[in-house]
Amino acid sequence: MDADEVQKRYAAGERDFSQAQLTGVNLSKIKVAGVDFSGANLAGANLSEANLFGVNFTAANLAGANLTGATAIAAILVGTDMSDTSLNNADFSGAIITEANITDANLTEANLTGVNLSMSNLVRAHLMKANISGSALLLATNLREADLSWANLRGANLAGAILNRANLTEANLCDANLTGANLTQANLTKANLRAASLLETDLTDAELTETNLTGAKGLAEY
Numbered sequence: 001m002d003a004d005e006v007q008k009r010y011a012a013g014e015r016d017f018s019q020a021q022l023t024g025v026n027l028s029k030i031k032v033a034g035v036d037f038s039g040a041n042l043a044g045a046n047l048s049e050a051n052l053f054g055v056n057f058t059a060a061n062l063a064g065a066n067l068t069g070a071t072a073i074a075a076i077l078v079g080t081d082m083s084d085t086s087l088n089n090a091d092f093s094g095a096i097i098t099e100a101n102i103t104d105a106n107l108t109e110a111n112l113t114g115v116n117l118s119m120s121n122l123v124r125a126h127l128m129k130a131n132i133s134g135s136a137l138l139l140a141t142n143l144r145e146a147d148l149s150w151a152n153l154r155g156a157n158l159a160g161a162i163l164n165r166a167n168l169t170e171a172n173l174c175d176a177n178l179t180g181a182n183l184t185q186a187n188l189t190k191a192n193l194r195a196a197s198l199l200e201t202d203l204t205d206a207e208l209t210e211t212n213l214t215g216a217k218g219l220a221e222y
Contacts, residue, residue: 003027010035028066043081063101088126093134117141127151133172179218 003026006017010032020040028046033053037060044064052072059079070090077097088108092115100120107127113134118141125146132138133154140160149169157177164184174194184204192212199218213219 001025003030006030006032048086112136122146132156 001020001022006022006025006027007030009017015034016036017040018036018038020037022040022042022045024044025042026046027050029049030047031051032055033051034055036056038056038058039060040057041061042065043061045062045066047065047067047070049069050067050071052070052075055072055075057075057077057080060077061081062085063081064084065082066086067090068086068088070087072090072092073094075092075095077095077100080097080100082100082102082105085102085105087110088106089110090107091111093111093113094115096116097120098116098118102120102122102125105122105125107125107130109129110127110131112130112132114136115132116137118137118139121142123142123144123146125143127146127148129150130148131152133152133156136153136156138156138158138161141158142162143166144162145165146163147167148171149167150171151168152172153176154172155175156173158181159177159179161178161181163186164182166183166186168186168188168191170190171188172192173196174192175196176193177197178201179197179199180201182202183206184202185206187207188211189207190210193216194212195215197217201218
């Protein structure tokens with residue numbers, strides 16, 4: 001299936017593209033809100049600046065795809081392969097991205113407000129200046145060695161998250177819940193953890209130079 005066929009079928013009212021083979025297809029700037037791409041193969045596809053509002057990508061293959069500047073508000077990406085995917089400046093606010101593979105992906109300056117990234121794998125992901133605030137859920141999310149420098153995680157729930165060796169330089173973690181999180185060897189230089197919950201959080205060998213821990217809970221042992 002190519003881009004022209006997708007557009008024609010969408011214009012005719014079709015919304016079910018589940019299991020579609022769309023490897024490497026150019027869907028840049030396409031508007032396919034509400035489409036079902038569950039189980040579809042979109043590896044290496046170009047979806048830059050596409051309108052993907054409410055699209056269902058459950059168990060889809062988006063490995064190596066380009067979603068730069070795409071709008072995927074309230075999209076569903078449960079169990080989706082997004083490894084090595086370019087998502088910089090994309091808007092995934094309110095999306096459900098649980099148990100997804102997002103290793104080595106680029107989410108620089110992405111809008112992830114209110115997103116659910118619980119149990120997803122973001123090892124070595126680039127999240128510089130990403131907005132992950134607005135009660136975002138990152139329960140047991142794997143962010144090992146991820147770059148979250150200057151990211152906005154204000155009020156995010158990172159209970160049980162794995163953040164060892166993550167770069168959180170100047171990140172905003174004000175009011176964040178880091179209960180039981182693993183922050184061993186993490187870089188928290190100049191990060192803002194004001195009023196954050198650090199109950200049973202592992203900060204072994206973490207870099208805390210000029211870190212704001214005012215009002216943080218659970219710091220008795222440090």
